[in-house]
Amino acid sequence: MARNQLPNYWVLLADGHHARLLEGGRPFDSLTGVDGGVIEPSDGAHAYAHDIMSDRPGRSFNSADSRRSAMEPQTDPQRLEKTRFAQKLAAILDAGATAQRFERLIIAAPAPVLGDLRHSLGPAARDKVVAEIDKDLVKTPSTDLGRHLLNAIGF
Template sequence: MAITWILVANASLARLYANLGPKQGLKLIKELVHPESRMKNADLSSDKAGAFQASTSGHGSREQQTPPKLNAARNFAQALAKELYLGRSRNEFARAILVAPPAFMGMLNATLDGPTAQMVSDRLEKDYTKTPEPALCGHLESCILV
């Protein structure tokens, strides 16, 4: 039976499970924590907005275009996409299921390479990172035979 990887993630925590076939349940492969995503924007910034001399009169300042917290979440999504890429390139799974809140799901989808994205059979836009395994199996029963 083909192995299915299930990535259950949000911007600060991810759990990667494997399902080895019908009635096999879920096996936790890896847990990844990203504490930067829990920090406040002010704590992630190194300094206040940069000051510059305006071409007209007076002074101005520049705000960062992207909030630091959003950058931290994107970096975590890239790290998770790399995990899936490495698993695919090593033939460690035949298909994948992604479970993440809508905003983070968008980040994951944007960072997956083409061949890995094609292996994703199901996407659930929910945050089940704090859900115990038995309940998670119940939520995933339409996608896998647990």
């Protein structure tokens, strides 16, 4: 980075189903989409739990008598889809960090998504994170994003 040049930021705006990846510099008034800017979720991200699961739940016998009950799945299928989406986002960020496409990273997402991203990010991208915003800004207009981002990095 040249002495008077501002660092290049990537800004990830995500929720469990949608994501926008933007790039630019401070004061964040002219952010542009990275490779189109919109990251699509997997096919199951908007489905109901019964649509995601392939079969009816299994059945088991009660220990006290001979009645049978449906077994609950080990994990929530919708939560699993959101975790997979966060892993997909983390892979994109890791690839960009490894290729040195950005110098600093800001992530804005609700707490569960932030947690999934923290767990999934590789060291290259994790080292570039300068701010995390516990807020869903995916549908925030670009003209309003600058204020949120500047507050997050302390300007």
